[in-house]
Structures are given as C-alpha cells and as structure tokens.
Amino acid sequence: MxxxxxxxxxxxxxxxxxxxxxxxxxxxxxxxxxxxxxxxxxxxxxxxxxxxxxxxxxxxxxxxxxxxxEAEVDTSLTVHLLLDASASMNHRDDNGLTKLGYARLLLAALAYLAQQQGDAVGLTILAPAGLRHLPARADARQLPRIYHALETVEAQGHFPDPATLAPLTARRERALTVCVSDLYEEGTEISALLAQLRAVSGEVLLLHVLANNELEFTYEGNITFKDLETGRSLQLDADQQRPAYQEQLGRWLHNTAQSARRQGFDYHQLNTSQPLDGALREFLRRRNSAG
Structure with missing residues (x-):
C-alpha cells in the first residue's frame, strides 16, 4: 500500500x-x-x-x-487540473503532510494518468496574487512543466477574488475539470467558480481534501487554534468541545456534498492520511463518461 x-x-x-x-x-x-x-x-x-x-x-x-x-483507439480529451493554493491548505496532519503536500501528490498522479492516456492536460494554481496557468497540452514536455509548478507552489492568502478568476471562465472549451480544495471560503466563491466552469467547460470533479486530525479531532486538552487565512486565534478545551465539533463538522460535510451534487459536480471527500486510490478511481470513472 x-x-x-x-x-x-x-x-x-x-x-x-x-x-x-x-x-x-x-x-x-x-x-x-x-x-x-x-x-x-x-x-x-x-x-x-x-x-x-x-x-x-x-x-x-x-x-x-x-x-x-491490442489495437489503440483514440479516446483522448482535455483535462484541466485546478489547485486551491490559499493559506488554509497549509494545515498539517498528524502524519506530517499538509493538505497542499497531499494535493501535490494527487494532482501529479492525475496528470501522469491523463498524459499517458494521450489526453491534453493543463494546470491552474489558484492564488490570491494571480493565476498560475499552464494551458492544456499533450506533448512530452508537459508533465515536467506541471511537476515543476506543483513543486514550487506555496499556499498563502485568501482564495482569489472573482476578478482574478475571470480569465478561467472567459472562453468556452470542452474539458473535464478536476479541482482539489479544502473548500475553506468566506462565502460561496469556490462553488461559484466551479458552477461557471461547469457551464463553459462541461464536467467538474470536486476532490475535497481534509486532514485526518480535523476529521477525527485528534487534539487533546487545552489548545490554541489559529486561522491560517485570517490570523484569528481561539483557545478551547479540545476534549470538552469534541462532540459539538464533530456534530457540526458532520452536518457541514453532508450539506457540502449535497450542494455540490445539486450543482452537477461529482464530489469526492479525501483524507490526507489515506492512499490516493479513491481519488484516482473517481477520476477514471469521470474520465470515462466524459470521453
């Protein structure tokens, strides 16, 4: 494994x-x-x-x-990979891996699968300072470009504003869009972007990445939490707050999945302590139906 x-x-x-x-x-x-x-x-x-x-x-x-x-067939398509590079992706799990580190591994594996199949694959890194965009290509040099972009990305700031995101939805291009994000947002800016991309590009696969320590709330005793994007801090007794936290988290995850599917997205939840297989399988299924 x-x-x-x-x-x-x-x-x-x-x-x-x-x-x-x-x-x-x-x-x-x-x-x-x-x-x-x-x-x-x-x-x-x-x-x-x-x-x-x-x-x-x-x-x-x-x-x-x-x-x-035995004989090859042409089933290629365009795969557009999106990475949420806002500061909340710096959250670190108990295994030492951040959400961003997990997302790097996952998107690199998806790019490899797509490129080997003959698909044109591109990558857009969503950062507040501006988009880092690699247009979709199927040539042999595309994978090194994508790997380099993923290796050098740093998570910081808030999710980009609509003006920064506008170039993504300015042109209609049929594609399978795969977005990796922790869905940490002030309002509905991430789902609004994906809704627009579904309208102009077609299929959207939303891979929701969460750390195991936030899913299981593995913290103990008195602890200070700091919001990675706003800088606000909160002190609490983890053992006392665990039941209420888990109830609220479960409700949020349920509503998030339902909302994503109502908007026509394929939604899959990820845990940074688990292998990539589930996400790769979802990509394979969505790729098949889109091809």
Whole structure:
C-alpha cells in the first residue's frame, strides 16, 4: 500500500506520481478474480510499466479491471487540473503532510494518468496574487512543466477574488475539470467558480481534501487554534468541545456534498492520511463518461 507518507518521502514528484498511478492500476487488477469462462482475446492484463495509452478505460470503469487493447483507439480529451493554493491548505496532519503536500501528490498522479492516456492536460494554481496557468497540452514536455509548478507552489492568502478568476471562465472549451480544495471560503466563491466552469467547460470533479486530525479531532486538552487565512486565534478545551465539533463538522460535510451534487459536480471527500486510490478511481470513472 503506497501511503501518502511513503510517496512524499520519495522527495521526487515525478517518481511519486508514476508509483501512485501504476500502483493503483496494478493493485486494483490484482485484487479482482476473473469470472469463469471469461475470454478477452483482444486484451491482456495490465502490468507495471505498460504504456497507459493502450489501457481500455471504458472496460476499466465498467469492471474495475485493467486490460490493454491490442489495437489503440483514440479516446483522448482535455483535462484541466485546478489547485486551491490559499493559506488554509497549509494545515498539517498528524502524519506530517499538509493538505497542499497531499494535493501535490494527487494532482501529479492525475496528470501522469491523463498524459499517458494521450489526453491534453493543463494546470491552474489558484492564488490570491494571480493565476498560475499552464494551458492544456499533450506533448512530452508537459508533465515536467506541471511537476515543476506543483513543486514550487506555496499556499498563502485568501482564495482569489472573482476578478482574478475571470480569465478561467472567459472562453468556452470542452474539458473535464478536476479541482482539489479544502473548500475553506468566506462565502460561496469556490462553488461559484466551479458552477461557471461547469457551464463553459462541461464536467467538474470536486476532490475535497481534509486532514485526518480535523476529521477525527485528534487534539487533546487545552489548545490554541489559529486561522491560517485570517490570523484569528481561539483557545478551547479540545476534549470538552469534541462532540459539538464533530456534530457540526458532520452536518457541514453532508450539506457540502449535497450542494455540490445539486450543482452537477461529482464530489469526492479525501483524507490526507489515506492512499490516493479513491481519488484516482473517481477520476477514471469521470474520465470515462466524459470521453
């Protein structure tokens, strides 16, 4: 099992992306048994190191099994990756990994999967000082560009204002948009952006990243919390506040998921202590239906 800590410990984003993507595909294949009498004469099982451009994504999404086609087919599309780089993404889990660090690993693995399939993949980093945008491309040099942008990004400030975000929705371009964010917002600025992107681009997959220590509220005793974006601090007794916190968090997560789906987004919650497999599987399913 390739945990986020192990991938982060490689200190090499390109290697971590490849290990995560190929480990996911190989693990999913190995965990399934073939039904009696099933014949796939035009396929062969995926093996680590195989060219992912020959992977039959439609069959994988239907059966959760991974096979290569004997003959390639053109199923490419445009994948637009969005990273929320506001300061709240600096929140650190008990495993030492920040939300931003987890998002780096995930987006690098998604870019690798998309590029190997022949998709044009782009990246936009959403920062208050301005957008860092890599237009979608399918050439061999795109992955190093994306890895470099992810490796050098720093989370700071608030989520960008509408004027900063305007270039993202100015042009209609059919794409699968994948947004990684902790959804920390003052109002509805993140969901408003995604609603606009769905209107001009099509499919939106929202990957909601949360740290395990905030999901489980693992803190104990008297503790001071500091808002990473406003600087405000709050002192409380963690043991005393735990039941109320968990009840309020559960209500917020339920409402957030419902609201996202009402707006037509595919929503998936992530935990920074868990492997990337769930998010990679959601991407595969959404990619199949969008292609």
């Amino acid at each position: 390739l945990t986020p800590e192990l991938l982060h410990g490689l200190r090499n984003l390109a290697l971590a992306a490849r290990r995560a993507a190929e480990g996911f595909l190989n693990g999913a294949h190995a965990s399934r048994r073939h039904g009696a009498g099933m014949e796939f004469s035009q396929y062969r099982p995926y093996q680590p190191g195989d060219d992912l451009r020959r992977l039959d994504w439609r069959l994988a999404a239907r059966s959760d099994r991974y096979y290569l086609r």
